[in-house]
Amino acid sequence: MAAAKSFIYKICVVGDGGVGKTSMVLRYCENSFKENYIMTIGSNFSTKQINLDKYPNYLIRLQLWDLAGQKHFSFVRPPFYRGSSATIYTFDLTRRSSFQNILNWKAEVEKVIGDGKPSILVGNKTDLAEQGNREVGEGEGEALKEELKAIAYYETSAKNDLKVSPVFKDVTLAILERTQKI
Numbered sequence: 125m126a127a128a129k130s131f132i133y134k135i136c137v138v139g140d141g142g143v144g145k146t147s148m149v150l151r152y153c154e155n156s157f158k159e160n161y162i163m164t165i166g167s168n169f170s171t172k173q174i175n176l177d178k179y180p181n182y183l184i185r186l187q188l189w190d191l192a193g194q195k196h197f198s199f200v201r202p203p204f205y206r207g208s209s210a211t212i213y214t215f216d217l218t219r220r221s222s223f224q225n226i227l228n229w230k231a232e233v234e235k236v237i238g239d240g241k242p243s244i245l246v247g248n249k250t251d252l253a254e255q256g257n258r259e260v261g262e263g264e265g266e267a268l269k270e271e272l273k274a275i276a277y278y279e280t281s282a283k284n285d286l287k288v289s290p291v292f293k294d295v296t297l298a299i300l301e302r303t304q305k306i
């Protein structure tokens with residue numbers, strides 16, 4: 125059997141304050157959820173090993189950078205984007221302004237890493253959306269995904285653990301397949 129190849133991928137999670145970036149990463153890395161909002165100051169950093177059934181020979185560790193989304197942190201964010209292999213753009217399905225801001229997030233990130241890296245679009249808080257609080261339609265999410273040239277659009281619930289791990293898996297596969305030409 126060929127020797128395993130190991131890689132570390134840096135991925136940035138961005139989007140407006142309170143959309144659930146920290147919650148998505150916490151759900152994915154530690155399988156837990158916190159109801160009370162503790163806004164991120166600057167950045168949070170987590171790592172997690174990911175196993176890809178399709179490529180058992182690759183050992184990949186994700187470095188997830190979850191950046192503070194509130195406006196007053198905009199001046200500290202750009203250096204954190206450096207060296208990032210992919211971006212997870214996150215909005216809150218129950219807050220339209222967070223959806224409208226995604227293109228601003230794209231501009232902020234691409235100013236540092238350029239426009240050639242894979243990205244994925246996430247509408248979070250499906251649990252609240254299903255209770256009648258939805259402000260962004262699924263079709264609008266799909267259309268924005270096309271505009272962003274993102275690899276996929278997922279509607280997630282960090283709270284109920286819905287579709288969270290496919291987000292990280294898809295983005296990892298996209299990085300691997302683009303960089304390894306497999």
Ligand code: GTP
Pocket residue numbers: 139140141142143144145146147148158159160161162163164165191192193194248249250251252280281282283284
């Ligand atoms: P900043 O750090 O300020 O940029 O915010 P953030 O995007 O990291 O948001 P965070 O993960 O801290 O979540 C904000 C609030 O939304 C918290 O009270 C979470 O409990 C809540 N939240 C996050 N994800 C979900 C979800 O899927 N469903 C519900 N109902 N609440 C969620």
Ligand code: MG
Pocket residue numbers: 145146147162163164190191192193
């Ligand atoms: Mg946060």
